[in-house]
Amino acid sequence: MARRNSESTWPEPLPEAEPLVCALCGRETPTLTQHHLMPVLQGRRKGMKVQDLPTVGLCSACHGYVHSTFSNADLSGPYSTLEALSENEGVIKFVKWVKKQPVSKAVKVK
Numbered sequence: 001m002a003r004r005n006s007e008s009t010w011p012e013p014l015p016e017a018e019p020l021v022c023a024l025c026g027r028e029t030p031t032l033t034q035h036h037l038m039p040v041l042q043g044r045r046k047g048m049k050v051q052d053l054p055t056v057g058l059c060s061a062c063h064g065y066v067h068s069t070f071s072n073a074d075l076s077g078p079y080s081t082l083e084a085l086s087e088n089e090g091v092i093k094f095v096k097w098v099k100k101q102p103v104s105k106a107v108k109v110k
Contacts, residue, residue: 022059023082024066025095029103032057035066042076056082061107065094068109 019028034055036043043053058066069090070079079085086092101107 023056024062039072064109
């Protein structure tokens with residue numbers, strides 16, 4: 001007959017991970033992409049190391065929209081902060097629309 005062991009040999013369950021939230025639209029998403037608030041090329045021209053450039057986590061829809069709408073010159077100048085991006089009229093309209101879309105839907109931006 002087998003002995004009963006009162007102590008479990010199974011590993012402890014992993015704690016649930018915090019949901020990832022897009023910094024621009026606020027949607028919960030399974031993955032985030034890192035958006036450099038100052039483009040890498042402009043940052044390197046200013047003598048900054050790539051790992052020192054500020055980043056923010058965006059969902060793929062918002063990240064695609066930002067890069068399709070703004071040039072690197074815009075992103076290194078007037079839109080180099082999350083606050084400046086979120087106050088742009090076009091971004092406000094996009095965020096209002098994208099919040100209604102399911103995260104599983106592939107959003108195509110022009």
